[in-house]
Amino acid sequence: MKVKKLLDSFNYAIEGIIYAVRTQRNMRIHMISALLVLTACFFYDLSKMEILAISITVSMVIMAELINTAIEFAVDATTNYYHPLVKIAKNVAAGGVLVTAVNAILVGYIIFWDKLKYINFIVIRKVKTTNPYTIFIILAIVIIATIVVKAIFGEGTPLKGGMPSGHSAIAFSIATTIALITGQFTVVILSYVLAFIVAQSRVDSEVHSIMEVIVGGVFGTLITVLLFRVFG
Secondary structure (H helix, E strand, O other), X not given: OHHHHHHHHHHHHHHHHHHHHHHOHHHHXXXXXXXXXXXXXXXXXXXXXXXXXXXXXXXXXXXXHHHHHHHHHHHHHHOOOOOHHHHHHHHHHHHHHHHHHHHHHHHHHHHHHHHHOOOOOOOOOOHHHOOHHXXXXXXXXXXXXXXXHHHHHOOOEOOEOOOOOXXXXXXXXXXXHHHHHHOOHHHHHHXXXXXXXXXXXXXXXXXXXXXXXXXXXXXXXXXXXXXXXXXX
């Protein structure tokens, strides 16, 4: 019972993110910007601290926009007429988003400006010499892209149905990453068997249709292969 409540809490949280992406223009802009910044990380030889700074900055901007959206809906739900305090509340919340956005620009300037002066991009090394945190960036891109696609289709909930299957996308993305890193036939087979089991469990539990699971698996695999092919 506690496990179900925990899963429901995650489901509600991700559902809130998807709703914000689906309905808020600024949230979509922030998500696209996050994808671009995370992708740009592959072009340069960034240190662990620089990756950490970018991750925290991106999270702060998205979190601020989510809080701003929550405040706007909460205020609108309790007030159906113009009130100066309502205007102040919304303006202050929007100001919080602006502060994080300006901070993001500053962090991006500090990290990327010296590197942008050189046209020759530093492409990431071969897959087997990839730093561990680079793999987490790939998984982050897959997760964000899956959330965006779910928001576009607007079906089901984050953990219960919808196109595509997020579990399948992430499972096959991890399996593909393991396959590209190791290159060993046995490990590759076992990785995809585990990914297939995850996908099958979503169909057996009647959470997703077969098509949603297939699309999720193909989606996660293609994005992972594309990132490794282009940048690796």
